[in-house]
Amino acid sequence: MPELPEVETIARSLREGSPGHPPLAGRRIEAVHLLWQRTLAEPSPEVFPGQIAGQSIRSIGRRAKFLVFTLSQDSLLIHLRMSGDMLVRPQEAPLAAHDRLVLHLEGGLALAFNDTRKFGRAWLTPQPETVLGRLGPEPLDEALTEAAFYQRLHAARRQVKPLLLDQTFLAGMGNIYTDEALHAAGLHPLRRAHTLSAAEAGRLLASIRAALQEGIRRNGASIDWVYRGGDFQNHFRVYQRTGQPCALCGTAIQRILVGQRGTHFCPVCQKQEE
């Protein structure tokens, strides 16, 4: 799915506008069309249209990999999962293939949640914390100190890659940015979290932040057929570079499976021990 930088890029473009459309904040939601029932996590499809119609979009933000639309009464939370995207277009434009949920906004605009694989979900709720409450800290939040991050790592015995992907441990990391951050930090994806030294934990947090910041600066990554305008895919150092030389030492990048996820690393720069 879109990971933190891709979701952040989408939230910013909806909030601030883009060459293709004006900002969406302040607009009233006039009507909604639900094209795939399971896209809606809550409330029921019967209640949803009446509950959302008439509410205005007060602000648009991001928490972890969730898009957060704060409306006049409720919050609309959207998780893009693997293949979701948000499209803005004139209301009279035809539906796109794979549109799952379309909001008609005042001013003749339509905001569509488009999701090929149908894994994405939307929640309309007066209490967003019931959905977001269990998430771990935001990696880019300065409130997360090196010392606190080291303590959290030290308390876990799991392998470091699956731990970083656990949204209750740290919010927003996905497969791309985890592989890139571990490579930059020189850490093997299978290292047990509690064996990391304070210095390694500090390097890891700095590498996570650098990878996410670079992703945001490049407007995210656009891979496979899901093109969102970003170009971070042209700057991967390990992700999907199996067999190609490591930028630091020239060794061929290896791919292994870790917790069912394809995992890319340099066997020389990221030793299992030490």
Add this chain to the structure above:
DNA sequence: CACGAGACCTGTTCGC
């Protein structure tokens, strides 16, 4: 608690 397998879905790519 930690881990693996399977489920949820569609589409592309790769090997035979």
Add this chain to the structure above:
DNA sequence: TGCGAACAGGTCTCGT
């Protein structure tokens, strides 16, 4: 060319 397998940015649930 055709066809099945493997794979894909995520997360949940169930069994050991």
